[in-house]
Amino acid sequence: MAEKLQILIYGYGNPGRQDDGLGNHFVEKVKAWAEEKGLSNLSFDSNYQLNIEDAAEISDKDIVIFVDASIEDIESFELEEITPDAKVEFSMHAVSASYVVHLCRDIYQKSPKSFLLHVKGYEWEFMEGMTAKALKNFEKAFGYIKPMLLNPQKLLDY
Amino acid sequence: MGQKITIEPVTRVEGHGKVTIHLDDKGNVRQTRLHIVEFRGFERFVQGRPYWEAPVLVQRLCGICPVSHHLAAAKALDVIVGAGTGDGLTPTGEKMRRLMHYGQMFQSHALHFFHLASPDLLFGVDGDPLIRNVIGVALKHKDLAVQGVMMRKFGQEIIKATAGKKIHGTGAIPGGINKHLSIEERDSFLKGADPMNIDKMISWAQDAVDFFKAYHKENKDFIDGFAAFPSSHLSLVRKDGAMDLYHGVLRAIDADGKKILNDVDYQNYDDYIDEEVKNWSYMKFPYLLELGKENGWYRVGPLARCNTADFIPTPLAQKEFEIFKNYTNGKPNNMSMHMHWARLIETLHAAEMMQELLNDPDLLKDDLVIKGTKVKRGVGLIEAPRGTLFHHYEINDNDQIEMANLIVSTTNNNEPMNRAVNSVAKEYMNGQKEITEGMRNAVEVAIRAYDPCLSCATHALGQMPLEITLFDVHNNMIDKKRS
Structure with missing residues (x-):
């Protein structure tokens, strides 16, 4: 039963740096919405960045959606399926979502279907609160993801 | 040319x-x-903000070691609110902070060893870059990779229980802490299902030290000779000379072990340390005033701490500390790669400290905050995973931060x-x-x-x-x- 699939939504970023808090904001809002809808198969987490212990956290999930702010040249948001990747990045006190998925597969032999939802941000200074443009992008992303959370088969088929 | x-x-x-x-x-x-x-400008950013916001604000600085900034800021503000200079808090206030700090130290050191350092050791400096990372470790040494993941997770859970949450923790406040540990939280750390309990963490930390020693035995030339050079060393130590990662007096020794700073009060750190600006780097160069710009530089971090401390006040780490010290006949150890050895000894110490604290009934009490007569200047130092971290604040009559100066561990190094x-x-x-x-x-x-x-x-x-x-x-x- 697709609606019983265990789904983790994991937002990351620094909410003290304006639009870098988009991932955390997303989790807060979806959590409130899921409680209202009684979606008990959804769980949530937030952090400044991803790290190796997140491989353990995702290991017992069926579907994982990582949510992060993006400065890339995208319209407003993008949802992409994650391909496991062991690539070493410049910044390795934190790791990428694809690295977490790869590590999970290697040490727990589990491969939850994993996505990265990146939402476009614009400002990154030492300030609380996101820009109006970033919040609009969040609303669009939220609207896009809701039907998928109500019917997780759509995520499996993505 | x-x-x-x-x-x-x-x-x-x-x-x-x-x-x-x-x-x-x-x-x-x-x-x-x-x-x-290096991103500079944070000091200016906090100017004008109410002082009590600092322990939360400073966590914006870094998502890697926010706990260290959180605690260093809180320690500086303890002074400002008249709660003493690090050892004047209520027992619950100080011990909850210590537990938070040792949780941070444990998870940070575990990450460094299992995630960053062990690939270099296991696969060699010239190993294939495609496997010279924790994925490579996972494939060849699955037990090490799993231990690294679970040790990180344990430390993160300790932080969450003491700081209140993972992001922008609010646990430490000027003059104390805003929560005590619940019995359920304590028991989950003491008796959690395998492997998520403190006994297993101590056991794994010991295994990691043993792993390094065995590696060292087989690779002495590399570990002893790689990037070795004499230097001074600086850290906090407890007043009796013990290693203390949360609080103490400032001690600096030279490459031969002679004391340069003899257990001085860090409230006056600027009488002893200054920072030099060089035109080719955005990061400043701190130095000991007594030795001057040319010779006053020093190392901080695990190696420095194992050099400056006289002993470690937990039994298993002390045993390893003695082996470490005997290797250089009691003289300061100036071998860069021994930083890994020292880091693992500290990991073991942090695990033992967490066990000691978790068994302390003071953590469950609710006498959380103490305050006294306010002053306008406060300095907070802490031994962060990467070394000594300095936070210095001055406030005005409106309780706003007027001046802030931070010297982060990496700048010291x-x-x-x-x-x-x-x-x-x-x-x-x-x-x-x-x-x-x-x-x-x-x-x-x-x-x-x-x-x-x-x-x-x-x-x-x-x-x-x-x-x-x-x-x-x-x-x-x-x-x-x-x-």
Whole structure:
């Protein structure tokens, strides 16, 4: 039963740096919405960045959606399926979502279907609160993801 | 005409960095520099903010070690609210903070060893970069990879229980703490299902020290000789000379063990330490005033702490500390790669400290905060995972922060990291015309031993620009690229 699939939504970023808090904001809002809808198969987490212990956290999930702010040249948001990747990045006190998925597969032999939802941000200074443009992008992303959370088969088929 | 080779990026190091190696006409290394683009400006950002916000605000600085900034700021504000200089809090206030801190130390050191250092050790400096990471460790040494993951997770759970939450924790407040531990939380750490309990964490921490010692036995030349150079060392120590990662007096020794700073009160740190600005680096160079700019640089971090402390006040770590000290006949250890050894001894110490604290009934009590007569200046020091972290605040009559000065651990290690790079570059690069992967990684291994972290805390996708600047032999910039 697709609606019983265990789904983790994991937002990351620094909410003290304006639009870098988009991932955390997303989790807060979806959590409130899921409680209202009684979606008990959804769980949530937030952090400044991803790290190796997140491989353990995702290991017992069926579907994982990582949510992060993006400065890339995208319209407003993008949802992409994650391909496991062991690539070493410049910044390795934190790791990428694809690295977490790869590590999970290697040490727990589990491969939850994993996505990265990146939402476009614009400002990154030492300030609380996101820009109006970033919040609009969040609303669009939220609207896009809701039907998928109500019917997780759509995520499996993505 | 001299040549210049630029290596970048420095993988597995936070922030932006590049290494430049200047060769002379004969192809030998003439000069090396580690340039790191450190985000400055935070001190100005907090100016005008109410002082009590600082312990939360400073966590915006860095998503890697926010707990260290949180606690250093809280310690400075303890002074401002008249709650003493680190040892005047209620027992619950101080012990909850200590538990938070040792949880942070444990998870940070575990990450460094299992995630950053062990690939270099297991696969060698010239190992295939595609497997020289924790994925490679996972494939060949699954037990180590699993231990690294679970030790990180345990430390993170300790932080969550003491700081209140993972992001922008609010646990430490001026004069104390805002929560005590619940019986359920305590029991989950003491008696949690295998492996998530403190006994297993101590056992794994001991295994990690044993792993390093066995590796050292087989690779003495590399571990002892790689990037070794004499230096002074600085850290906090407890008043009786014990290692204390949360609070103490400031001690500095030279390369032979002679005391330069003899257990001084860190409230007056600026009587002993200053920072030099160099035109080629955004990161300052701290130095001991007594020795001057040229010779006053020092190392901080695990190696420095094991050199400055007289003993470690937990039994298993003390046993390992004695082996560590005996290796250099009680003299300061100046071998950069022994930083890993010292870090693992501290990991074991942190695990033992967490066990001791979790068994302390004071953690369950609700006498959380103490306050006294307010003053306008406060300094908070803490031994962060990467070394001594300084927070200094001054407030005005409206309780607003008027001045802030932070010296972060990695800044303290600026000159030592440059020396380490220079040492390795001379060994690996002299007479070479191109940079092989092994040579490049040798430079990075030397830097990684210090576990530098310069995170600007913004990590949004694609947000990791690297700058390449080229100068000719006359120091004229001839090219500049930003990735």
